[in-house]
Amino acid sequence: MSDDAPRDRADELLRQLTLEEKASLLDGSDFWRTQAVERLGIPAVMVTDGPHGLRKQREGGDHLGLSDSVPATCFPPAAALASSWDPDLLERIGRALGEECRAEDVAVLLGPGVNMKRTPLCGRNFEYFSEDPRLAGELAAALVRGVQSRGVGTSLKHFAANNQETQRMTISADVDERTLREVYFPAFERVVRTAQPWTVMCSYNRINGVYASQDPWLLTDVLRGDWGFEGLVVSDWGAVDDRAAAVRAGLDLEMPSSGGVGTRRVLAAVADGTLTEAEVDVCVRRVLELVERARPALGTGAGFDADAHHALAREAATAGAVLLRNDGVLPLAATGGPVAVVGEPARTPRYQGAGSSQVNPTRLDDALGALRTAFDGAREVLFAAGYDPASEELDEALAVEAVETARRAEVVVLFLGLPAHHESEGYDREHLRLPAAQLALLDRVADANPEVVVVLSNGAVVELEPWQARTRALLETWLPGQAGGGATADLLTGAANPSGRLAETVPVRYEDTPTIGNFPGEAGHVRYGEGLLIGYRWYDAHALPVAHAFGHGLSYTTFSHTDLRTAPAADGGLDVSVTVTNTGGRAGTETVQVYVRDPACSVYRPEQELAGFARTTLAPGEAADVVVHLERRAFAFWHTGAGRFVVEGGEFEVRVGASSRDVRQRTVVVLDGDDVPVALAPDSEAGDWLAHPVAGPRLREVLGDGEWARMLADPAHGQMMRAIPLVRLTRFPGFPLAEEDLPALAAG
Numbered sequence: 001m002s003d004d005a006p007r008d009r010a011d012e013l014l015r016q017l018t019l020e021e022k023a024s025l026l027d028g029s030d031f032w033r034t035q036a037v038e039r040l041g042i043p044a045v046m047v048t049d050g051p052h053g054l055r056k057q058r059e060g061g062d063h064l065g066l067s068d069s070v071p072a073t074c075f076p077p078a079a080a081l082a083s084s085w086d087p088d089l090l091e092r093i094g095r096a097l098g099e100e101c102r103a104e105d106v107a108v109l110l111g112p113g114v115n116m117k118r119t120p121l122c123g124r125n126f127e128y129f130s131e132d133p134r135l136a137g138e139l140a141a142a143l144v145r146g147v148q149s150r151g152v153g154t155s156l157k158h159f160a161a162n163n164q165e166t167q168r169m170t171i172s173a174d175v176d177e178r179t180l181r182e183v184y185f186p187a188f189e190r191v192v193r194t195a196q197p198w199t200v201m202c203s204y205n206r207i208n209g210v211y212a213s214q215d216p217w218l219l220t221d222v223l224r225g226d227w228g229f230e231g232l233v234v235s236d237w238g239a240v241d242d243r244a245a246a247v248r249a250g251l252d253l254e255m256p257s258s259g260g261v262g263t264r265r266v267l268a269a270v271a272d273g274t275l276t277e278a279e280v281d282v283c284v285r286r287v288l289e290l291v292e293r294a295r296p297a298l299g300t301g302a303g304f305d306a307d308a309h310h311a312l313a314r315e316a317a318t319a320g321a322v323l324l325r326n327d328g329v330l331p332l333a334a335t336g337g338p339v340a341v342v343g344e345p346a347r348t349p350r351y352q353g354a355g356s357s358q359v360n361p362t363r364l365d366d367a368l369g370a371l372r373t374a375f376d377g378a379r380e381v382l383f384a385a386g387y388d389p390a391s392e393e394l395d396e397a398l399a400v401e402a403v404e405t406a407r408r409a410e411v412v413v414l415f416l417g418l419p420a421h422h423e424s425e426g427y428d429r430e431h432l433r434l435p436a437a438q439l440a441l442l443d444r445v446a447d448a449n450p451e452v453v454v455v456l457s458n459g460a461v462v463e464l465e466p467w468q469a470r471t472r473a474l475l476e477t478w479l480p481g482q483a484g485g486g487a488t489a490d491l492l493t494g495a496a497n498p499s500g501r502l503a504e505t506v507p508v509r510y511e512d513t514p515t516i517g518n519f520p521g522e523a524g525h526v527r528y529g530e531g532l533l534i535g536y537r538w539y540d541a542h543a544l545p546v547a548h549a550f551g552h553g554l555s556y557t558t559f560s561h562t563d564l565r566t567a568p569a570a571d572g573g574l575d576v577s578v579t580v581t582n583t584g585g586r587a588g589t590e591t592v593q594v595y596v597r598d599p600a601c602s603v604y605r606p607e608q609e610l611a612g613f614a615r616t617t618l619a620p621g622e623a624a625d626v627v628v629h630l631e632r633r634a635f636a637f638w639h640t641g642a643g644r645f646v647v648e649g650g651e652f653e654v655r656v657g658a659s660s661r662d663v664r665q666r667t668v669v670v671l672d673g674d675d676v677p678v679a680l681a682p683d684s685e686a687g688d689w690l691a692h693p694v695a696g697p698r699l700r701e702v703l704g705d706g707e708w709a710r711m712l713a714d715p716a717h718g719q720m721m722r723a724i725p726l727v728r729l730t731r732f733p734g735f736p737l738a739e740e741d742l743p744a745l746a747a748g
Contacts, residue, residue, distance in 0.1 A: 005292065006288075006289045006290075006292035006293045007285075007289055009288070009292045010285050010288035010289045010292055011285070013040055013042060013288050014281060014284060014285055014288060016040055017037065017040070017284065019267065019270065019277060019280070020263075020267065021037050021040075022277075022280050022281065022284045023263045023266040023267050023270075023280065024037070024263050025037065025042075025284050025287045025288070026247065026252065026253060026254060026262065026263070026266060026280070026283055026284065026287065027253075027254050027257055027258050027260070027262045027263050028253070028254065028255045028256045028257040028258075029044050029257055030256065030257050031057075031237075031256040031257070032046050032047055032048055032056075032057070032256070033045065033046050033047075034047075034253065034287065034290075034291065042288070042291060043291065043295075043298075045107035045108075045290070045291050045294045045298065046105060046106050046107055046108075047106070047107060047108040047109075047110055047153075047155070047199075047234075047255070048101075048104075048106050048108075048109065048110065049109075049110050049111075049356045049357055050097065050109040050110050050111035050112070050154075050357065051078070051097075051109060051110065051111020051112040051113060051127070051143070051154075051357065052074065052075045052076060052077045052078065052081070052111075052127075052352070052357060052359065052481065053072045053073055053074040053075055053097070053100075053352075053357075053359030053361070053481075054069075054070070054072035054073075054097065054100045054101055054104060054106065054109065054359065055069045055072070055356070055357065055358060055359050055360075056069055056070045056072070056104045056106055057069045057070075058070060068360065069358075069359070069360045070104060070360065071360050071361065071362045072100050072104075072359050072360065072361070072362065073096065073097075073100060073306065073309040073310060073312075073313055073359075073361070073362055073482065074313065074351065074352055074359040074360075074361040074362075074481050074482040075093055075096075075097070075312075075313050075316055075481045075482075076313070076316050076317050076320050076351075076478065076479060076480050076481035076484065077126045077127055077352055077353055077357065077459065077478070077479050077481070078112060078113065078126070078127055078128055078129045078139075079125060079126045079127075079128070079129070079459055079460060079478045079479065079503070079504075080316070080317065080320035080321070080477070080478035080479060080480055080481070081093070081129070081139065081143075081316060081320055082129035082130045082135065082136065082139055082320070082503035082504075083319075083320040083321070083322050083476075083478065083500040083501060083502060083503050083553070084316065084319035084320045084499075084500060085135065085139075085500075085501050085503070085591045085613055085615060086139075086319055086615060087138050087139055087141075087142035088142070089315070089316060089319055090139050090140075090142040090143045090146065091142040091143065091145055091146040092146060092312060093143065093146060093312060093316060094142065094143040094144065094145060094146020094147040094148075094149070095146040095147070095149055095150060096146075096304070096308075096309045096312055097109055097143075097146070097147050097152075098146065098147040098148070098149060098150025098151070098152040099150055099302070099304040099309075100304050100309070101147070101150070101152040101297075102150055102151065102152060102297050102298075102300060102302045102304075103302050103303050103304050105298050105299060106152065107152065107153060107290070107291075107294035107297075107298065108152065108153035108154065108155055108198060108199055108290070108294070109147055109152060109153070109154055109155070110154075110155045110157065110201065111127075111143075111154065111155060111156075111157065111357075112129070112140045112143050112144070112154070112156065112157070113127045113128050113129075113157050113158060114128065114129060114136045114137065114140045114156065114157075114187035114188055114191065115128050115157075115158055115160075115161075115162050115163055115184075115203075116128070116130070116131060116132075116133060116136070116163060116183060116184055116187070116534060116535075117130060117131040117163075117460070117504050117534070117535065118131075118163040118164070118514070118515060118519075118528070118530075118534050119163065119164065119428075119513060119514070119515040119519050120429075120432055120460050120461045120504070120507070120510075120513060121164075121428050121429040121430075121431075121432070121510075121519065122163055122164050122165065122428055122429075122460070123164075123165040123423050123424050123425065123426065123427050123428045123429055124165055124353075124355070124424075124425050125423070125459060125460035125504075126352075126353035126423060126459025126460060126478070126479055127353060127357055127425070129187070129503060130503040130504060130535075131503070131504045131505065131534055131535025131536065131550065132503070132535060132536070132550065132609075132610050133182075133183060133184075133185075133186035133187040133190075134186065134187075134190075134609075134610050134611070134612070134634075135503055135610060135613070136187040136503075137186055137187035137188075137189070137190030137191055138190065138613075140156070140187060140190075140191050141190055141191045141194045141195040142195075144156065144191055144195040144197050145195045148195070148197070148198065150297065151293075151294075151296055151297030152294075152297055153197070153198030153199055153231075153290065153293065153294065154197045154198060154199070155197065155198070155199040155200065155201045155234060156188060156191050156192070156197040156199070156200045156201065157200070157201035157203070157236065158201055158202070158203035158204070158236055159188055159200050159201065159202050159203055159212065159218070159219075159223070160180070160184055160185060160188065160203060160207060160212060160218060161173035161175060161180070161184050161203065161205060161207050161212075161528075162203035162204065162205055163184075164428055164519065164520050164521075164526065165425065165426055165427050165428045166427070166428050166520035166521070167520070167521070167524070168203075168204050168205055168426075169204045169205075169238070169239075170204075170205070170206070170524060171205050171206065171520075171521055171524060171525070171526055172205065172206035172207070172208065172209050172524055172525045172526070173205055173206065173207050173208070173526055173528060174208055174209075174525050174526065174527050174528060175207070175208065175528035176528075176531065177638070177640060178531075178532070178603075178637070178638045178640055179528060179531045179532055180207075181638040181645075182532055182637065182638050183532055183534060185222070188200070188223075188227075189226075189227050192223070192227045192228070192229045193227055193228065196229070196230055196231065197231060198231045198232065198290060198293060199231050199232045199233065199234050199253075199290065200223060200229060200231065200232075200233050200234070201233075201234050201235070201236055202218075202219065202233060202234070202235055202236060202239055202251060203236060203239065204236050204238075204239045211239075211241045211242075212239070213235050213236075213239045213240050213241060213246045213249070213251050214240075214241060214242055214245035214246045214248075214249045214251065215249055216248065216249040216250060218249075219233055219249050219250035219251060220249060220250040223250070224250065231286065231289075231290070232252045232253060232286040232287060232289070232290045233250055233251050233252050233253070233286075234251075234252065234253040234254075234255055235251055235253065235254050235255055236255075237255055237256055237356075238256070240254045240258070240262065243258075243261075243262040243265040243266055243269075244265055244266060244268075244269035244274055244275045247266060247269075247275060247279055247280060247283055248275060248279055250282075250283075251283075252283040252284075252286045252287055253283075253286075253287055253290075266280060306362045306363075309362070310362065310363060310482065310483055311483075313481045313482055313483040314365070314483035314486050314487050314490075315487075316481065316483075317477070317480035317481050317483050317484040317486075317487035317488075318487040318490055318491060318496045319499060319500060320477075320478060320480070320500050321475060321476065321477045321478070321480065321487065321488070321491055321498060321500045322475075322476040322498070322500035322501065322502055322552070322553045323473070323474075323475055323476075323491070323498035323500070323553060323554040323555070324464075324468070324474040324475070324476055324506075324548050324552070324553075324554070325468060325471065325473060325474045325554070326472070326473040326474075326554050327472050327473065328472075329411065329451065329453060329472040329473050330453060330473045330475070330491075330492060330494070330556070331491075331492065331493055331494025331556060332379075332411065332413075332453075332492050332493050332494070333379075334375070334378055334379070334493070335378045335379060336379055336410055337379070337380075337409065337410030337411075338379065338380040338381070338382050338408055338409045338410055339371070339375070339379050339380070339381050339382065339409060339410065339411055339412075339413060340382045340383075340384065340405045340406050340408065340409030340411070340412045340413070340449070341367070341368050341371060341381055341382065341383045341384075341413050341415070342383075342384050342385075342386045342402045342405060342406060342412055342413070342414045342415065342441075342445060343385070343386045343387070343414055343415030343416060343455075344385045344386065344387065344388065344389050344415075345367075345389060345415040345416075345417055345457050346366065346367045346368040346371075346383070346413070346415040346455075347366055347368045347369075347383065347385070348366070348389075349364070349365075349366050349367065349457065349480075349484060349485055350389070350417060350418075350419075350420055350457050350479065351364070351457075351479055351480055351481055351482060351484050352479050352481065353423065353424065353425070353459045353479055354420055354421075354423070354424035354425065355424050355425025355426060356425055357425070359482075361481075361482035362482065363482060364482050364485075365482065365483050365484065365485030365486040365487075366485040367415065367455070367484070367485040367486075367488040367489055368381070368383055368485075369485065370485045370486045370488065370489035370490075371413075371489045371492065371493070373489070374489045374490075374493045374495065375493070382405050382408060382409055383405070384398070384401045384402040384404075384405040384406075385398050385401070385402070386398055386399065386401075386402035386414070386441050386445075387399070387402075387437050387438055387441050389417075389419045389420075390419060390421075391437065392435055392436065392437060393437055394436075394437035394440050394441060395437075399440075399441055399444055402441060402444070402445055403444050403445060403447075403448045404448075406445045406448045406449040407448045407449060409449060409451075410451065411449075411451040411452075411453065412445055412449050412451060412452045412453065413453045413454075413455060413492060414441075414442060414445055414452055414453065414454050414455070415454075415455045415457065416434055416438045416442065416454055416455070416456055416457075417434070417438075417456055417457030417458045418434070418435075418457070418458040418459065418460075418462065419435065422435075423458070423459045423460060428520060429460070431510060432461065432462055432463040432507075432509075432510045433462065433463050434462050434463070434467075439467055442454070442467055442470060442471075443467075443470065446470040446471075450470075450472070451472060452470065452471050452472060453471065453472060453473040453474075453475070453492070454468075454471045454473070454474050454475070455475045455477060455488060455492075456474065456475065456476045456477060456478075457477055457478070457479065457480070457484075458476075458478065458479070459478065459479050460504075461504055461505075461506045461507070462506075463507070463508075463509060463510065463547075464506060464547045464548070465508050465509065465547055468547070475488070475491060475492070475498070476500075476502075494556060494586075497555055497556045497557065497586055497587065497588045497589070498553065498554060498555055498556065499553070499555060499588065499589035499590075499591070499615075500553050501551050501552065501553035501591045501593075501658075501659070502548055502549070502550055502551060502552050502553060502659070503550070504535060504550065505535050505536050505539055505546050505548070505549060505550045505660075506546060506547040506548040507539070507544075507546055507547060508544075508545055508546060508547050512539070512544050512546075513538075514530040514533055514534050514535070514538035515530060515534075517529065518530060532604075532605075532606055533606065535550060536549065536550035536551075536608075536660040537606040537607070537608075537609070540606065540607035540608060540660070541606065541607055546661070549659045549660045549661035549662070550610075550659065550660040550661075551591070551593050551610075551657075551658065551659035551660050551662075552658075552659040552661075552662065553591075553659075555584075555586075555588045555589070555590070556584070556586050556588065557582055557583075557584030557585060557586040557587070557588040557620065558582075558583045558584040559580055559581065559582055559583060559584075559588070559590040559618075559658070560580070560581045560583050560664075561578050561579070561580055561592070561656055561657065561658075561664035561665050562578070562579045562581070562665070563577075563578065563579040564576070564577070564578050564654075564656055564665035564666070564667050565577040565578075566654060566667060566669050569629060569630075571631065571632065572632040573629060573630050573631045573632045573633075573634065574629075574630045574632075574634075574635075574654070574669060574671075575627055575628075575629050575630070576594050576612070576627070576628045576629075576630060576654055576656065577625055577626065577627045577628075578592060578625070578626055578628075578656050578665060579623055579624070579625055579626075580592060580616055580618065580623065580624055580625075580626050581618070581621075581622070581623040582618035582619060582620055582621060582622050582623070583621075584620060585620050586620060587617065587618065587619045587620065588617070588618065589615055589616065589617045589618075590615070590616055590618070590658070591613055591614070591615050591658070592613060592614050592615075592616065592626045592628060592656060592658075593610060593613045593656070593657055593658065593659065593660070594610070594611050594612045594613065594628045594630060594654065594655070594656050595608040595609060595610055595611060595654075595655040595656075595657070595660065595663070596608065596609055596611040596630070596634055596635060596652055596653070596654060596655070597609075597652065597653040597655065598635070598637075598648070598652055598653075599651060599652075599653060600650060600651070601637070601648055602648060603637055603639075605637060608655060608660065609634075610660075611628075611630045611634035611635075611654075612628040612629060612630050612631075612634065613628060614626050614627070614628045628656075630654075632647060632671075633645055635647045635652055635671055636674075639676060641676075641678065641679055642676045642677075642679075646673075646674045646676050647671055647672075647673055647674050648673050648674075649670075649671055649672050649673025649674075650670065650671070650673065651668050651669070651670055652668070652669050652670075652671060653666060653667070653668055654666065654667050654668070654669055677692075677693070678691065678692050680692055680695055680746045682725070682726065682727035682739065682742050683725040683726075683727050683728075684725065684726060685722060685723050685724065685725055685726070686712060686721065686722045686723070686724055686725070686726045686729055687722030687723065689726045689745075690712065690722065692746075694746075695745050695746050698745055699726075699737075699745060702736055702737055702745075703736060704736075706736070707734075708729075708734075708735060708736065726742065727739055727742060730742070
């Protein structure tokens with residue numbers, strides 16, 4: 001079907017619909033399906049939860065994962081996928097998800113989620129990619145392209161500023177526009193501009209007092225006007241407050257079914273003149289276009305290769321795991337003394353988060369079984385459960401068994417992590433600590449045998465200090481999906497070389513994090529007082545130590561970065577090249593990260609910002625030139641006066657390294673700035689008037705070399721004088737301009 005065919009068919013159907021039918025199409029028919037109009041052959045199509053696996057419920061629905069769903073591949077959630085820093089992998093996973101949706105006649109997969117990790121306490125962080133918008137946007141766009149290549153839509157969510165679960169249905173995220181444009185919008189913007197998701201899902205919360213579901217600035221001015229979004233806006237489930245206001249704002253489809261309430265309110269608004277039929281038609285056309293786009297992939301009887309998808313899930317879990325520390329104990333030797341595996345999660349894995357994204361996996365690997373298979377009798381693999389993951393108290397009998405098992409072993413692999421009830425959709429975490437029982441067990445096991453490797457399983461960062469010092473190696477697997485057990489065994493034994501890099505900073509302690517005092521809010525409002533400074537931007541700005549930096553990740557080999565070069569690009573950006581050499585003894589993958597610093601700017605800017613990245617896989621001794629393209633936007637900031645992104649000309653520092661705090665190469669480039677006329681108003685400061693290219697010379701001509709000119713230029717007090725609004729200076733005795741002269745002065 002051509003791109004125009006859904007639009008043409010939608011226009012044809014729209015002309016035949018009654019007003020009542022139009023209004024009904026703006027509401028769901030049940031929990032997961034759109035409304036049908038049988039007389040015109042308009043079918044109901046199904047949308048269903050994702051984004052790391054298909055969650056199609058068999059009958060009915062509850063949205064929160066309480067009902068059974070069809071078996072589907074459970075890929076690692078976004079927290080793990082983001083640590084791969086691998087858009088190509090994300091696109092392949094997207095294609096697999098699209099195939100499974102087609103097999104189940106699902107029109108739209110609800111995801112991915114690209115909200116920023118403003119605080120590590122957000123209970124839904126396992127479903128979000130990163131604290132950095134560029135990384136999140138690149139990866140999410142790849143996933144969207146993959147899914148939609150199979151004729152299945154996606155729903156980019158949750159737009160916007162949905163960064164906590166506390167009072168998520170009503171909280172007002174109070175945040176300035178520059179912070180929205182530079183931190184909380186760019187991931188959405190990148191996906192919209194480069195991948196055009198079929199739908200965007202609005203968030204529950206309010207933004208600066210206005211519900212996202214009925215915010216015309218958000219849904220129409222920014223999303224459609226600024227970014228060119230062409231698809232449908234759907235509500236999060238139950239996010240609609242005022243249905244007529246939502247239609248006017250650009251929210252097309254209310255989900256789930258409102259039981260006819262939304263339809264009646266739309267009809268009533270048209271009847272009383274607060275909503276026009278033309279406004280209804282705009283939304284209806286988008287619903288019809290969605291249905292028509294979905295038709296070709298529905299009812300095809302397609303299937304999918306469950307074995308191939310499981311193998312892809314294993315590859316993804318491997319790529320997303322991050323080796324945080326290693327003193328040489330890993331990889332485990334193929335032969336030797338017994339290996340003690342301690343921790344119930346090794347046998348009963350926690351592999352995904354809780355809430356609306358829970359997937360019923362097609363199969364499930366466990367690390368204990370995978371390790372026994374990997375060693376195949378060459379090393380004895382002992383096991384002790386160690387603790388009950390559901391309990392906050394240490395079970396003495398289990399602990400004693402674990403200690404005895406550790407004493408019998410050459411090395412201990414201890415599985416720790418967050419219990420399922422510590423993080424979920426619907427509520428935020430209370431702290432960043434692992435359960436005290438698990439840490440007490442670690443101390444006992446390490447006392448018995450200091451050769452301890454810890455494997456972590458958690459959906460978001462946890463505090464590692466001071467206990468990580470008791471480990472010889474620390475492997476962060478996040479929530480690794482259904483094939484995580486096999487992936488973990490591959491990484492521990494060296495069948496795979498770790499290549500994951502942190503997509504979020506691991507702080508030393510919660511008290512160091514950006515939102516202290518500004519989370520979770522009070523009286524229905526949460527103030528984004530940290531502004532631009534989330535994640536590594538915050539830790540850099542305050543020169544805070546971190547447990548592990550954004551972008552960090554170890555390998556079983558080493559890499560050098562040399563010969564940094566830059567060259568102007570045709571699009572006004574910059575191509576950054578560096579030679580990467582594998583200086584170790586194993587094949588491995590390096591992720592080259594490029595950060596930009598603006599050392600002198602008229603506005604505050606973070607110490608550095610991720611501008612681009614690229615991966616390269618090299619054999620021992622092999623070298624390759626890696627090129628990272630930086631868009632001109634990477635050097636820009638949101639200019640509130642101009643209402644657009646602006647590059648302020650001058651010097652920029654380009655930093656290349658292996659993490660935000662492992663910079664290997666630096667260079668300085670000079671860029672021309674954008675022409676940004678300063679909009680003058682009578683109450684603009686005198687300094688702004690003097691700096692204006694047209695009004696400035698004229699003002700100096702009027703001032704001449706008199707007393708006022710000398711005061712404004714005085715090295716001691718001129719700064720104070722220039723900060724006075726010009727209109728107020730006109731009221732000072734003897735000033736050579738009157739208030740009524742200012743419009744002509746500004747007009748040129």
